[in-house]
Amino acid sequence: MDFDLPETTQHLSRRLVEFMNEEVYPNEALYAEQVRQGPSPWVVPQVMETLKARARAAGLWNLFLPNKEWGSGLSNLEYAPLCEIMGQSPIAPEVFNCSAPDTGNMEILARYGSKDQQQQWLVPLLAGQIRSCFSMTEPDVASSDATNIRTSIRRLDGGDGYEVNGRKWWSSGAGDPRCQIAIVMGKTNPEAPIHDQQSMVLVPLDTPGVHIERMVSVFGYDAAPHGHGEIHYDHVRVPAENLLWAEGKGFAIAQGRLGPGRIHHCMRLIGVAERALEMMMERASSRVTFGKPLVQQGVIRNWIAQSRIEINQARLLTLQAADMMDKLGNKAARKEIAMIKVVAPSMALRVLDRAIQVFGAKGVSHDTVLAQFWAHTRALRLADGPDEVHLEAIAKLELRRK
Ligand SMILES: Cc1cc2nc3c(=O)[nH]c(=O)nc-3n(C[C@H](O)[C@H](O)[C@H](O)COP(=O)(O)OP(=O)(O)OC[C@H]3O[C@@H](n4cnc5c(N)ncnc54)[C@H](O)[C@@H]3O)c2cc1C
Incomplete structure (x- = not known):
């Protein structure tokens, strides 16, 4: 596996980080406020449509779709670092039209939809209109x-x-x-x-x-x-x-959809863990207990080191799964996809838990993004298949090698 990212991905990655710093992070609080202040919870905050228009104008749009006819044509390996960056904010995936479940549904329509179905539903989904x-x-x-x-x-x-x-x-x-x-x-x-x-x-x-x-x-x-x-x-x-597609193909379509959908969740979760680690280090540097900043306590330094190790391990496994999907197809990579779907949510939960602990009571409040990230990440040990189902699939494939 080649660890050097192609120039296109490096370039997109720099631009995404800039966009996140200038447009996304500064608007997270406004987005939450507009959801709270809306006439009902089911009204889309205006700031989201503004951010989507800016992301689209910047060419940071639909990067998820490897299909060249409809999407960016980026491979899974090329998209992984970009998806990770988007994962660092709960509002970012939608800003770039790369959020679940639309990405998976667009993937289905691009792969299995008729021309008419694509015109009617895929085109407006790709435009972020519906x-x-x-x-x-x-x-x-x-x-x-x-x-x-x-x-x-x-x-x-x-x-x-x-x-x-x-x-x-x-x-x-x-x-x-x-x-x-x-x-x-x-x-x-x-x-x-x-x-x-x-x-x-x-x-x-x-x-x-x-x-x-x-x-x-x-x-x-x-x-x-x-x-x-x-x-x-x-x-x-x-x-x-x-x-x-055709009658009787529902199971086959579900399998085709869930591979890419699962790895996207994992890529975003690595972003979640990166942000939690960054927040943990910042907080630990500024918070003083018993005469010294938290960051000088051995236990906190241990958590920081442990988090870095676990994030990098999960990232490598995700990149390997993405590389296999690109080279051998989603079906051949199903064991690697199952492996990362078990590893990434648990890893991110551990890092989030440490960050919440470092933040003290603030960590469980709505005043930081950590509690929302934790709830979402915990749910991902169930959504798109519970851990136990993936473990069973891995065991079955391993035993078959005997
Ligand atoms: C936030 C969130 C979003 C979701 N979004 C969608 C969506 O958009 N569309 C959609 O259709 N679904 C969605 N789901 C549903 C999700 O895919 C299901 O919850 C999941 O597939 C598990 O199904 P279940 O809840 O019926 O659990 P069950 O099938 O009842 O399983 C319960 C538990 O049994 C255990 N178990 C199951 N099989 C085995 C086994 N072989 N060995 C050992 N233990 C086992 C596991 O611990 C599992 O958690 C979402 C779920 C969540 C939490």
């Missing part, structure tokens, strides 16, 4: 095993459409007023072999029968203005053209 959600998880079944999904997608008599019936939750982004489209996973043929039963359809959220019933919170954070929606799809009818 947002999307991904409806796979269901409250009534253990959804870490996607074969359990019960929602039905029934072909209508005559074949000119589908009817969707089921209940989903954790459809992230469904609360956002700009969210117009859901990618829904369900069963088209419960009699088929287990991995051929599911399909995915595009459901515009204004279709009759789509009921967004509530937003689910993460440790009390409601992720406003995007929200994690519980949605009841009640006799929802969509035309046959809304099917993605």
